[in-house]
Amino acid sequence: RQLWSYRPPAPVNVSVMHLRADSATVSWDVPEGDIIIGFSISQQRQEGHMQRFIREVNTTSRSCVLWDLEEETDYIIQVQSIGLYGESQASKKVHFRTLKKSDRFPSNSSNQDDPTVLGLDKSRHLQTGEMIIIVVVLVMWAAVIALFCRQYDIIKDNDSSNNKEKAKPSSERSTPEHHSGGLLRSKFHSSVPSINIIEV
Structure with missing residues (x-):
């Protein structure tokens, strides 16, 4: 007790x-x-x-x-x-x-x-409905992977054909123009002073 x-x-x-x-x-x-x-x-x-x-x-x-x-x-x-x-x-x-x-x-x-x-x-x-869902999901994933691999091969082939070397166009060289400017020369005239002699 x-x-x-x-x-x-x-x-x-x-x-x-x-x-x-x-x-x-x-x-x-x-x-x-x-x-x-x-x-x-x-x-x-x-x-x-x-x-x-x-x-x-x-x-x-x-x-x-x-x-x-x-x-x-x-x-x-x-x-x-x-x-x-x-x-x-x-x-x-x-x-x-x-x-x-x-x-x-x-x-x-x-x-x-x-x-x-x-x-x-x-x-x-697992019940029958759950098994069906799992199988459907697996099949969808397999289809997505197969489609991705196929698209990847197509893209790879296109890239290899587009990577051919192309001749590069020769670019003309543009030579800068040099303008020779003339020098302005200023003429200096020397003024000869005139002397006037005044005889007284």
């Missing part, structure tokens, strides 16, 4: 979102002040035919994705917090129903009747 008092309280606000035909995401909150080292989720059909437990430690995650669900099926889940001294009491039961599987996006999940398969450890397969 003393150890039970140290166990964490049950998770609150348990909700289910991102519903699909074969998967759903469970999220929850934990009260503050308690050391939580993991979680445990119990999942079962509403009819009670299958029971699955998902347990994960050394994590602070507050959500978990449930895989390998059946379409249009009612499920019941409960979440428990894992503390240092044990697990909490189970949360309130949450009911949800998966969606109808779309013909356009079929699910490739297997082992739906195997209760030991954990959704967290299973890798999802």
Whole structure:
């Protein structure tokens, strides 16, 4: 009883979102002040035919994705917090129903009747629509690369034909004209003074 008092309280606000035909995401909150080292989720059909437990430690995650669900099926889940001294009491039961599987996006999940398969450890397969998109993108890239190589060869051939040496036209040298300017010489006339002698 003393150890039970140290166990964490049950998770609150348990909700289910991102519903699909074969998967759903469970999220929850934990009260503050308690050391939580993991979680445990119990999942079962509403009819009670299958029971699955998902347990994960050394994590602070507050959500978990449930895989390998059946379409249009009612499920019941409960979440428990894992503390240092044990697990909490189970949360309130949450009911949800998966969606109808779309013909356009079929699910490739297997082992739906195997209760030991954990959704967290299973890798999802690529769906048919995603594969078609990837193939189309690869084909388009191949066409672009081929077109680029072809255009590059054409440009290279044109450049080699245009690089022939052409005779350069001889340019006439224009010699600067030098105009010789004549010097104007000024004539200086020396005036001889005339002396008139008057005899008295």
